[in-house]
Amino acid sequence: MASGEVILHTKGLGKYFHQPVSFKVLDDISFEAYRGEFLTLVGKSGSGKSTLLYCLSTMDTTYEGELFIAGEKITGKKADDLAALRNSSIGFVFQFHYLLPEFTCLKNVMIPALKLGKYHYREIEERAYAKLEALGLKDQALKQTSKLSGGQQQRVSIARALINDPAIIMCDEPTGNLDSKNTGIVFDMFMQIAHDSGQTIIAVTHDNDFAQASDRTIELADGKIISHDKIFGSSDFRPR
Amino acid sequence: MKKSVNIDIAVTHIITRKKQTAVAALGVTIGVAIYLFMNSLSSGFTKFSRDEIFKNNAHIKIYKDNEICEPIMASAADCTAIIINPQITTRSNKIINPEALLASVKGLPFVVNALAQVSFDAFYNRGKAQLRGNGSGVSMVEYDAMFYIGKYMVGGSVAALQGNLNGIIIGSGIADKLSLGMGDNITVSSSYGVVKIMKIVGIFKTGSSLNDNSKSYVNVSAAQQFVLQGPSYISAIFLNTPDPDQSGKFAAQLQQLTPYKVEDWKTTNADVLAADKTRGAMMTAISFSILLVASFGIYNILSATISQKINDIAILKATGFSGKDVIRIFMYEAVMMGCIGTIAGLLFGGVLIGIMSKVYMGGPVGYFPIRFELPLFMGSMLLGLLITCCAGFFPARKAAAVDPVEIFRK
């Protein structure tokens, strides 16, 4: 249920890699993402989806063109400002589940919120528990993350991305390690936070059903956008 | 809130990597302990050798120096008077009007106490046995106030000489060699041929054989008789200042007041002080290098931690920790390792000092000259922490420069 309000857009985004030979990974990428939209990015392996997502996430700043978030130009901002922006407004789920191994699941989820410092420790703890519970992980909360299965770790990293209620959540194959039941849980959760809380999801996926069921799909090939799918509108499709 | 999460992460890293923490801290412990120990040792030695110097030397000494002959007539502008084979022309080592000089010196604000001395070459005889030495005519009570000779008396007392013109206080070496004891008579003659039979009223033992085998003390007037001089003769004035380290400055001021030679103890004992200084520099260099080596331990371990934790750093940066936060996290870790190491090092160094100060060396040294000195503990602590901070900063800065995208892409 996109509101028509643009939360993120790019103008002529391009990126080169110079190793081993110079080539253009992203070429003239211009698109908008709306508030409350569940957007998926698809394309063949090596088409530049992850690379694009890193540029959008503000972690990669070596691109040409411009990136705007909530109407504000992000390109050219200082590293510290970008870090603060990521902390408060962007949640990230990585292609490989990256968690801090020495900490418990709960602590991993809490750390971005502790950094933000908007709530007290107790409140943050409660919120983190709630997110873990929603992802079926409440009983794992006090386990060290290194002792969790791949799918469980993936879900912990989703909980972490959601903890600060960011305006945009970016995911690189968030369901890559999940069985169909958990894929369903994650999908429903994304749908709900997009449509009920007005947060925007930008998810890279190889799962066609997952993409089909999202609000809109952008397809990449060789670093170019080859299709901007229409907004489907809310869907009650569930991947099996 | 924001600060505490950085500390929280640092503490977790430290706790979950106990072994590395222990190794890094141990390096600092050894470095700080040795630094503290060596510097305490050096300071103890310096103190000891100073005390030795002040057993025999006042801070400042005023005496008449030898003079070299000068042309009687002022040389004309166009010709230079040349004296071939110049000679020492000193007729006597006498200080003229010593009472006035002594009184004016005692009146100076920076003079703690002052003392006049008449010295002479003495021969101690008993039967055919003769020992060479030197005698000092001093007011013994004032002398004690300056040199604490009373501490070293093994027989009789300092006060016994007071007003006793026939009394003498001798070193224990002289007493042993001539097998004389308290109350015995001793024949003393001077280089001027004066012979006196004196009564031993005191025996001292300083532990320095040079003193104990040759030195004796008599009254000023007895000494004046030994050198065939009147009551206004004095060979030197000794005086002490509040701070021996400032004596050079005071000596220069005194030199303005008197034509006689004013010499401070540093000039007199330049050789001993130079040796002290060399030893001090060596000790500092060695102990500092050890501390430096220890800091490489911290540097290494933090560098290794950072290479192993590169994923974690990337995650932290992705979730909104800035470069400064990352530097802080790793600096907290370095400081924690440094604190643990430094505190343990101070304890360990303190134990070493405690053990060493109980070691008996014998002879004039007695117990090993090492003590607990608070300033050295403070200095070692600051240096230990400073060095760990420096050693931690460079790896931490490297961590801050990690590019998360590069890590996620691998």
Ligand SMILES: Nc1ncnc2c1ncn2[C@@H]1O[C@H](COP(=O)(O)OP(=O)(O)OP(=O)(O)O)[C@@H](O)[C@H]1O
């Ligand atoms: N650091 C790099 N240096 C040079 N080339 C790179 C680098 N990282 C990625 N590439 C190349 O850029 C292209 C796009 O990579 P990217 O990871 O964005 O693909 P992707 O669409 O995410 O693929 P997948 O679906 O397999 O994850 C690929 O051809 C890849 O080989």
Ligand SMILES: [Mg+2]
């Ligand atoms: Mg990818």
